[in-house]
Amino acid sequence: MSPTSMSRSTSPRRIVVVGGVAGGMSAAARARRLDESASIVVLEQSAHVSFANCGLPYHLSGEIEQRDALLLHTPESLRAALALDVRTGNRVTAIDREARTVTVATADGEDELAYDALLLAPGAVAVRPPIDGLDHPAVHSLRTVPDLDALAARVADLPADGPRRAVVVGAGFIGLEAVEALVARGLDVELVELANHVLPPLDAELAPFLADELRAHGVGLHLGVSAREVAASDDGGAVVTLSDGTRLPAEVVVVNVGVRPASDLARDAGLELGARGAIRVDADQRTSDPHVWAVGDAVEVTLAVTGDTGPVPLAGPANRQGRRAADAMLGRRTTPQAPVLGTAIVRVLGLTAAVTGASQAALARAGIEHEVVRIHAAHHAGYFPGAQQVHVVASFAPDGRLLGAQAVGREGVDKRIDVLATALRAGMTADDLAELELAYAPPYGAAKDPVNMLGFVAQNVLDGTMPQWHAAELDDVLATRLVLDVRSRTEFDRGHLVGALHVPHTELRGRLDEVRAAADGRPVAVHCASGVRSHIATRVLLQAGLDARNLSGGWISLTATRPDLPLEGATS
Amino acid sequence: MSPTSMSRSTSPRRIVVVGGVAGGMSAAARARRLDESASIVVLEQSAHVSFANCGLPYHLSGEIEQRDALLLHTPESLRAALALDVRTGNRVTAIDREARTVTVATADGEDELAYDALLLAPGAVAVRPPIDGLDHPAVHSLRTVPDLDALAARVADLPADGPRRAVVVGAGFIGLEAVEALVARGLDVELVELANHVLPPLDAELAPFLADELRAHGVGLHLGVSAREVAASDDGGAVVTLSDGTRLPAEVVVVNVGVRPASDLARDAGLELGARGAIRVDADQRTSDPHVWAVGDAVEVTLAVTGDTGPVPLAGPANRQGRRAADAMLGRRTTPQAPVLGTAIVRVLGLTAAVTGASQAALARAGIEHEVVRIHAAHHAGYFPGAQQVHVVASFAPDGRLLGAQAVGREGVDKRIDVLATALRAGMTADDLAELELAYAPPYGAAKDPVNMLGFVAQNVLDGTMPQWHAAELDDVLATRLVLDVRSRTEFDRGHLVGALHVPHTELRGRLDEVRAAADGRPVAVHCASGVRSHIATRVLLQAGLDARNLSGGWISLTATRPDLPLEGATS
Known part of the structure; x- marks a missing residue:
């Protein structure tokens, strides 16, 4: 325990928490359970605390019917259960670290509030992309309850028999959830993404499965392009112009191109920042000021495996950081933060x-x-x-x-x-x-x-039992190797690589001479549909003295990776 | 690598596998993929290899419509894909370890087969419980394809408008799957279990959830009793008499009271056996004979955590053991078997x-x-x-x-x-x-x-932050402590413990004196429905200087553990 830690016997008299969602509220609740005597004040600039921000798209879709279901707690319920002093509409505008006070702006003016321990959980703010016309009334985002209310009202106001068109800019997690919600509401959706595939954190080879699912539900995809301008259209809607010149008319435009740490307050207070403007903290969530802790989307974390540092806007780590910060500020044993794995999930239709x-x-x-x-x-x-x-x-x-x-x-x-x-x-x-x-x-x-x-x-x-080749190596493979397709005749006839030799895996042992002749000294690149039958075939060839490799993930991965496959025999 | 291992360069010329399901077939397939030159013979005493024994109940229910779906491979398909010599209807009756031969009984007589490496995957056999009248035609088990065929035929023959009654003896995994299947087929099912709760591997406190689900589907439960006799009834069906004298008429009786290792062959060959008659093997699945390996339900494993030893009839470990045995007999690096966790799962309605x-x-x-x-x-x-x-x-x-x-x-x-x-x-x-x-x-x-x-x-x-008490301690708690129920008024009024003080957790901080007075020096045993609200309450009391503990799992666990709760105020 560092000398500045506050042990149980020197419990901080007042803990001030800035930000009343995930990480901040977890910290406040844990702090109260550990310490009945502290004054705990939660300052939240919006009108809502402890709301389910991950649930917003599912109320837009109608899947979560009641908007109130998203409001998990109120200042009243938090006072009753946890004796927390939760103040909404309270925006912290400055920290005086010397005096240990924060300046709070409310509807009634400005005030000072002293703290013994300060926890910053300011979250993230939406990145505003360089698109002209973002003030058009059709343009929405989907980060906060007011965002949701405005977007839901816009959708509700659309005439049932008129055009119901949406453009979603940004195909990240929230963007895809917004697409799903708008499809559920019966809108015709066009999705615009600057990267070459949807869900940029996903490797390119898996994204085509999502793209196919989106297209199957009528979603138009515009990949590798950006939105340039939102302009008013003659019929009162909007037209979104893309970098490739495409013009997409829309009654609703949803922009979600990512977030950045809301670290301005911390920076202005002279707290150390780390990668990409995130607040630097130690393994106990303590900032460069021993009386100030920080958690959530605004703090810098270390990523497991690569060791990269930066902010990671995920609810799970935020909640656990809040718990850890409370333990630390109350001088308890903590579970130091492990490097973040970045585990994330999204439903796409x-x-x-x-x-x-x-x-x-x-x-x-x-x-x-x-x-x-x-x-x-x-x-x-x-x-x-x-x-x-x-x-x-x-x-x-x-x-x-x-x-x-x-x-x-x-x-x-x-x-x-x-x-x-x-x-x-x-x-x-x-x-x-x-x-x-x-x-x-x-x-x-x-x-x-x-x-x-x-x-x-x-x-x-x-261990070398199964050497493999990868779809990304296809051009080289086609140029220098024999492709051996060991699928069934039916599968082969539905479409196969140009120049492939077809020997079903069940016939291979009897036709080795044929393979050897066709290979003519070249290595053999084997494949089936998923990699299982071709594994057997590769083993047969290797033990027959041929240089053979198995296509990792088979035809399924190949076609997902290479939509432009040089095919023969395809019937469609 | 031990000196008796067969390295790649001294590959065994003939591998004989006894038993053609899970572990045996995994071993044969892996061995072939590793070694094209070996002769691999699989001897299976039944008519089927590589059948989905875990799927049998789901064909009985009709959920898996086609019986053929359970037959994953045939001798023909295994010959074509893996050049395996699979012989069904071949029962191994003896092993001559000196001569390295097995004696094989077939429909045509008896034969000898030489091996260089022998893999025993004989599985388990159903324990035949001491019940009179098990030869009654209504009595079935559910371990093999013929078992399934006979049972399914019996159920199919029941008149739609006549009595359709089943007694299932044994409420383990397969017994419960049989119950589910028979319920799906519209039978009235009575379930008999010697233990005091269904699914004996489950701790008693979770079993009531399953019992409630079974009863809600009309299943009658007879716990803590055994079946004594199956007798013919006047109407051509059967009557099962239980140890408590209950007589259950039934058209179908399914008996599944567990299995024991099919280790007779190994024992007769002088191989070392371990706990509960299971074949003793090392971390590479090798038996006490360096030319003989064994896998699956018949082998002894060490259980993680307790270090207990014995057979564990689970498909997952069997498959991995088969793979390991093949690696070992071919002299490859193996992943030695880790202690078995006994992970298992069952769907019950x-x-x-x-x-x-x-x-x-x-x-x-x-x-x-x-x-x-x-x-x-x-x-x-x-x-x-x-x-x-x-x-x-x-x-x-x-x-x-x-x-x-x-x-x-x-x-x-x-x-x-x-x-x-x-x-x-x-x-x-x-x-x-x-x-x-x-x-x-x-x-x-x-x-x-x-x-x-x-x-x-x-x-x-x-770490002592939340001392807890357990449902099993209830009698002592009622005698020596104040029970504090912090649920809502509505929940409290639906039923609560005799003598409990009711203070909703949201009112506790203002009513501490009341609690202190009621406790009168006694420790306080707090509870809510699940343990969350009472955790907050316990922390409040502890910090107010009271001796308080939280009921682990709350009212939900309490009522599951103690169906005989001393209640007040219950309205039903």
Whole structure:
């Protein structure tokens, strides 16, 4: 315990919390449970505390029917249960660290409030992109309750029989949730994203599954372009002009291009900031001032695996940081913050996409050596009705350590990413994943769960049992190797790579001479649909003395990665 | 590598596998992928290999419509894909370890087959309980495809308008799946279990949730009794007489009272057996004979946490053991078997029950000191429609290490048990669970996932922040303490403990004198519905200088543990 910690015996007389949502409210509640004697004041600039900001899109869609369901607590309920002094409409405009006071602006003017311990939980603010005409009345965002109210009112006012068109700018987590909500409300939605694929934190190879799902629900995609201008149209709506010249008429425009830490107050008070303007804190959430703590979207964290630093706007870490800050300011044993995995999930119509740990892109940027493994496995026993494919991509260090995983599918994605997030936190390896003992009965999983399968495949790749090739290497493969397609005749006839030799895996042992002749000294690039049959085939070839590699993730990953495949025989 | 291992360069010429389901077939398939040159012969005594034994109940119910869906492979498909020589109807009757041959009985007589490496995967056999009249034609079991065929035919033959009554003897995993299937087929089911609660591996306090669900679907429960006799009834059916004298008429009787290792062949061959007649193997699945390996339901494993040894009939470990045995017999690096967690799951009508690690009963038997923590938390954000309570009970060592967890609920149980099984395998503590970073969006979880909550509560219990009392201590509590019920007036009026003082948690700070007076020097035993509000109340009392404890799991756990509660005010 550092000398400036306040032990239980020297409990701070007044704790002031700036910001009354996730992290701030967790801290206030924990502080009260630990200390009945402290005065705890929560200052919230908006009209609402402890609201469910992650739930806003689901009220817009109508799935959460009652708006009140989003307001988890009120100042009154918090006073009754936890003796908290919660003041909404109270904006902190300055911190006097010397005097240990904050300046508070309210509707009635300005006031000073003394603190013994100060907790900053100011959150993030929406990035305002360089788009002309953002003051058009059709333009909305979706971060706060007033945002939601305004957007919901705009949608409700649309005539049922008139045009109901929306443009959503930004295909991140909230942007996709906004798209889903607007589709549910019967709007025709166009989605604009500057990156080349939807959900930029997802690796490019998984995004096409989401793109297909969006298109299947009538959503128009505009990828790799930005919105330039929102202008009034003749009919009273708006027209959004994109960087490629496309003009999209819309009655509703939703802009969500990301957030930045709301760290102005901290910066103006001279507190140390870190990467990307986030408030720098130690493992106990303490800032550079020993009497000031900070939590949530505004603070700098260290990312696991890459060691990158920066703000991470996620509710889970914010809540735990709040709890930790309360423990620390009351001089208790804390669980120091572990590096953040960045585990996140989003529902996109019928699909779920989720990530944990480092993406392939992040590993590449950080220069971390890794092997990528892909599986497409049924989310529960294939013979049990309703089995759905989970597409999982995971990266492993050469020593077998899991570095990150991402998944997309209709069912069971959340479970596998949660297991992998736990494994990642524990420093587990491919061997460990192979040996995980997960719950199996036919409605829930498989005797070899997709997570076990991921471990098996990674073991085979890492120990050289199964050399693999990747969809990204296709051009080189086509130029220098024999492609051996071991799928069934029916699958082959539906479309296959130009020049591929077709030998079903069940016939391979009897047709090795044919393969050898066709290879003519070249290495053999094997593939099937998902990588399972081609694994057997690759093993047959390797043991027959051929240089063979298996396509990681098979045809499914190949077509997701390369929409422009050089095909023969495709019937559609 | 031990000197008797067969390295890649001395690959065994013939591998003989005894038993063609889970573990045996995994071993054969893996061996072939690793070694194209070996002769691999699979000897299966039944008519089916690689059938989905875990799926049998779901074909009985009709949920898996096609019986063929259960037959995952045939000898023909295995020959084509993996060049395996699979022989059904081949029963191995003896092993000559000296000569390295097995004796095989077929329809055509007896034969000898030489092996270089022998893998035993004989599985388990149903325990035949001491019940008179098991040869009655109404009596069935549910372990094999022929069992299923016979039982399904019996059910199909029942007249739609006649009596359709079933007695299921044994309420373990398969027994409960049989009950569910028979309910789905419209039978009136009576369930008989020798233990005092259904699903004996589950701790007694969670079983009542399953019992209520069964009763709600019309299933009659007979707990703590055994079946004594099956006799013919006058109408051509059967009558099952129980140890308490109850007579249950039935057209169908299903007996599933457990299994024992099918280790007779191994024993007769002089292989070393371990606990409960299971075949003893090393971490590489090798038996006491260096040329013989064994896997699956017939082998002895060590259980994690307690260190108990014995057979564990689970498909997941069997499959992984098969893979490991193949690696070992081919001289490859293996992932030695970790102690088995015993992770298991079962669907019981609308509920799911799952377990991992040591139960409270197992910890008590092993004399392992532990703290039990209970939560009843929504499976996803409570404000999102469809939130269902997950009931989780977990045990922690005094140093915080997770020792075991069990859960029951309608949704999200499999995910939490899989995360906890992963945490358990990693040796995680309460601190680690508190800090796990799981995927959160409203349809999937909560910013504080039930697993995080479990960690928070365990931290509070273990570090003394929240002393707790347990439902099992009720009699002592009623005799020596003041019970303080901090629920709402409405909840209190629906039923409360005799003599309880009622002070809603929101009024407690203003009524401390009243509590102090009522306590009159006695410790205060606080409770609410689930333990959350009473946690706040307990903290208030402790800081006011009272001796207070919080009821672990609250009223929900109390009523599940004590159906005979001394209540006042109950309106029903």
